[in-house]
Every structure is written in structure tokens, then in C-alpha cells.
Amino acid sequence: MKIAHISATFPPYKGGTGNVCLHNARELARRGHEVTVFTAAQGAPTTEARDGFNVRRLRALVRVGNAPLLPNLLPALRGFDMVHLHYPFFGGDALTLAAVRREIPLVITYHQDVLLSGPMAVAEHALRHTVGRATLRAAQRVLFTSLDYSRASYARPLLAGRESAIDELPNGVDTEFYCPGEVPAGLRERCGVGPDDRVCMLVAGLDQAHYFKGVGVLLGALEQLPRHIKAVIVGDGDLRPQYEAEAQRRGLAERVHFAGRASDSELRDLYRMADMTVLPSVTMGEAFGLVLVESLACGTPVVASNLPGVRTVVSHTSDGFLVPPDDTSNLAATIDVLAGNDEMRRSFGRRGRVKVAERYDWTQIGERLEAIYTHVLDEHRVAAAIPQEGA
Missing domain, CATH: 3.40.50.2000 (Glycogen Phosphorylase B;)
Structure with a gap:
């Protein structure tokens, strides 16, 4: 499977969303898939091969906090079997939505609500109820880190009538690396x-x-x-x-x-x-x-x-x-x-x-994510085989 992961942030930036994207990509690559991560250029090489997958850091036209607008993302997504968006990603959502209109299946990991104040809160609300809503509703699966969070999130009303697309995929940890051990002297x-x-x-x-x-x-x-x-x-x-x-x-x-x-x-x-x-x-x-x-x-x-x-x-x-x-x-x-x-x-x-x-071991999470992709692709193929009305 040829899979694109899209994240506003990615290591070396220290943040949970980029870290999850990294481990998702690593586990999928270990399972034999061709994975490319698309993120913003931010003090790291524009292209990088690591852990069996590729990273492409695209130039941001503008950036507001951790929300870069990446105009080169749209053409870069041609030819993938699956697009996986790590959301929220204001600016990346519109371009991803445009790309999947080409009939590429879309999976979204919904990481968290964005809670701002002042004018930024007004802008976030407008984006959430327009482009954000359209992007979430276009996804074949919207993965929350827990069903508990999915019920409380302000994204839930945006998915009214699309509850069947909601699923759960927790974040994970490398339990071989993070393990009990001795504390270094000093x-x-x-x-x-x-x-x-x-x-x-x-x-x-x-x-x-x-x-x-x-x-x-x-x-x-x-x-x-x-x-x-x-x-x-x-x-x-x-x-x-x-x-x-x-x-x-x-x-x-x-x-x-x-x-x-x-x-x-x-x-x-x-x-x-x-x-x-x-x-x-x-x-x-x-x-x-x-x-x-x-x-x-x-x-x-x-x-x-x-x-x-x-x-x-x-x-x-x-x-x-x-x-x-x-x-x-x-x-x-x-x-x-x-x-x-x-x-x-x-x-x-x-x-x-x-x-x-x-x-919560990442190996188990990767196996579950691969199974979700397989189900989504099967559904996509079945839907594509059904004659469209008026065709």
C-alpha cells in the first residue's frame, strides 16, 4: 500500500502529534508499506529517509503558530492509495480535501480540540465549521484516541449523521525502549x-x-x-x-x-x-x-x-x-x-x-491501523464498483 501521512509538525519539533505520526509511519513501513510523511520545512532537511519511510518537508507560504499553509501539498499527493491526515491542521485540511476529491480514501486522526481566545478563537471557529467540517465529513474514518474523547469533543456535532465513520485508535509507546531500569549516576x-x-x-x-x-x-x-x-x-x-x-x-x-x-x-x-x-x-x-x-x-x-x-x-x-x-x-x-x-x-x-x-505498544497500534486501512480500501472499492445514478 502506498500511504501518505500529513502532519503540521514532525520531529525534530517536540510535540505529540508529530510523534504519533512518526510512530504510525514507522510501524506501517515495518509491515511492508510504502510510506511518505508530508510536513512543513522547519529547520530540518527537506527530504529524509528514516526508519524505512520517507519524509518530505514542504515550504510554508505562511505560518500561524503550528499551522503552516503548504501550497505544494496538493500536487504531492498524486498517486497514493491512502491519505492519512493528522488533524487539526488548519491550512493542510483544505489542500487534503482537494486531493481526496480525486477519489483517494482519507483517514483522519483527530488529535485534540484547539481552544483559543480573542480573534484567533473567532478564526478557528469559522475554519472549524467550514473547511474543517467538510474535511472531517469527507473521511472514511475519523480516529479519536479514545471514544471517551470523541463523545466530548467539539468535533462530534460536525460528524452528525456520519457516526459510523468514528473509530478509536489510541496513541502508543515503544515498550522495549521505555522500560524500567537503572538511573544514571549523577x-x-x-x-x-x-x-x-x-x-x-x-x-x-x-x-x-x-x-x-x-x-x-x-x-x-x-x-x-x-x-x-x-x-x-x-x-x-x-x-x-x-x-x-x-x-x-x-x-x-x-x-x-x-x-x-x-x-x-x-x-x-x-x-x-x-x-x-x-x-x-x-x-x-x-x-x-x-x-x-x-x-x-x-x-x-x-x-x-x-x-x-x-x-x-x-x-x-x-x-x-x-x-x-x-x-x-x-x-x-x-x-x-x-x-x-x-x-x-x-x-x-x-x-x-x-x-x-x-x-499501548506501538506494534499493536500499527497492526490495528493497518487493519483499518484494509477495511477502508475494501469499502472504497465496493463503493467505486456501484454504478452512479445517471451514469
Whole structure:
């Protein structure tokens, strides 16, 4: 099968959507398919061969945040058997829609709602109810990371009458790579963590596109906790100076370590070092939480906001805790309980590792995605064989 994946972002940019696209493409290539990823040129080679698939980075005519307009996308999609759009992708949706009007089957992964404010919210609403609606309704399958999120998403009304196209495909994790293991010597010291300290870790893009990650909520919770509980915040972006200033203002400079960007290997070591991973997101811009399955794969328990989609990843009181969004006191109390109970953390970590290996390994996700493509192609062939009225 010749498959095109389209994503507004892609590694080396650190973000969940691009990471999912990468692993989808890798698993499909491993299963013998010819895969090309189309994304925006952004400080990386314009063409790249990696892990058995090809990446083509197209020049953006204009860019608003993580939404590039790629005029060369339309001709590039000729000759594919399947087009898979990672959505939202404002600008990419219209061009993808134009391409699939040529009778190429379309599958969409709907990653999350986009929640903005001011004039940008008005523009997003207009795009969602016009081009976005048309693109979603043109897809043979719209894959949400959970059916729970699909029911709560503002995209659901746009699919009224097309509910049969809705399916579920969770994000995943490489359970061979992300696994329990030894913490490298000196890592705790480099993070400003003493031998008796407890570490809660947050992994997020610290840019405007990921404003909803709840960094301020974690800092507010930390302010209420004993001094031996510290935070390591992994990630970078234009909001990092603001968060660093907030930590300073709250008197937390000695208890919060901003680790910056981390490679995959460095991130794995940090998960292993942490006593828990915290995802205190505040809006439905968070639909799943890749960091949760990565952490659990390493045997590290999690604390996350009780949001649609996210709550399907965490088994409350079994491998982690769910807390109300934007509630610093509840988050602080939950972190305190987990930090103070070594056996609870170990048992949560063991159960989380088993669950992730059973449900979220990328190999299983790739197999399910291939089966979805096969069904879509079969349906497409049957529909094409039916004589059209008036033909």
C-alpha cells in the first residue's frame, strides 16, 4: 500500500502529534508499506529517509503558530492509495480535501480540540465549521484516541449523521525502549535533587501552542508541599522564561529544575529517576497524554487531570491518580500521598507497566491501523464498483 501521512509538525519539533505520526509511519513501513510523511520545512532537511519511510518537508507560504499553509501539498499527493491526515491542521485540511476529491480514501486522526481566545478563537471557529467540517465529513474514518474523547469533543456535532465513520485508535509507546531500569549516576545531582527528596516530573512543550499543560498549576501545588518534594520540568519554548519567573516569584527556585529539551534516551532516564509524572493540563487541548504511557512503561506512576480522553489512560488508584483540572490544592494533596508511600508507588508502577505493554505498544497500534486501512480500501472499492445514478 502506498500511504501518505500529513502532519503540521514532525520531529525534530517536540510535540505529540508529530510523534504519533512518526510512530504510525514507522510501524506501517515495518509491515511492508510504502510510506511518505508530508510536513512543513522547519529547520530540518527537506527530504529524509528514516526508519524505512520517507519524509518530505514542504515550504510554508505562511505560518500561524503550528499551522503552516503548504501550497505544494496538493500536487504531492498524486498517486497514493491512502491519505492519512493528522488533524487539526488548519491550512493542510483544505489542500487534503482537494486531493481526496480525486477519489483517494482519507483517514483522519483527530488529535485534540484547539481552544483559543480573542480573534484567533473567532478564526478557528469559522475554519472549524467550514473547511474543517467538510474535511472531517469527507473521511472514511475519523480516529479519536479514545471514544471517551470523541463523545466530548467539539468535533462530534460536525460528524452528525456520519457516526459510523468514528473509530478509536489510541496513541502508543515503544515498550522495549521505555522500560524500567537503572538511573544514571549523577542525574539526581544534576537536577538538584538530593537522596531523600521526592521528584514529580512534568514533560511538556513550554510554548504558546501548549499553554494548557498546567505548569502554573504544578507550581501552585508545589508551593503547598513540603520542601523535600521537588519538581523537574522537561521541555522548552517561548513560555519557559515566564514559568521560570513564576517559580522565582513563588520562592520555588531551589525546588524546581527546568531541564530543557531532552533526547529520547535522556527522557527515559528522567522517567526512571522521577517518583511520579504529573500531567496537570487544564483544557481539552489535552486529549490523551503520551507522557503518561511513556512514564508507566518505565514503571513510574502518574497523576493527571480528570479530562476526557486522559482519564482513559490512567487507572485511578491502580497505576495513578486523577485529579480535578486546575485544582492546586487537590493536586498538592495527591502528590503528597504518593510521595509519602513507597510501596504504593512501586505497586502502581508495576501495574502500569503491565497495562501499557498489553494495550499501548506501538506494534499493536500499527497492526490495528493497518487493519483499518484494509477495511477502508475494501469499502472504497465496493463503493467505486456501484454504478452512479445517471451514469
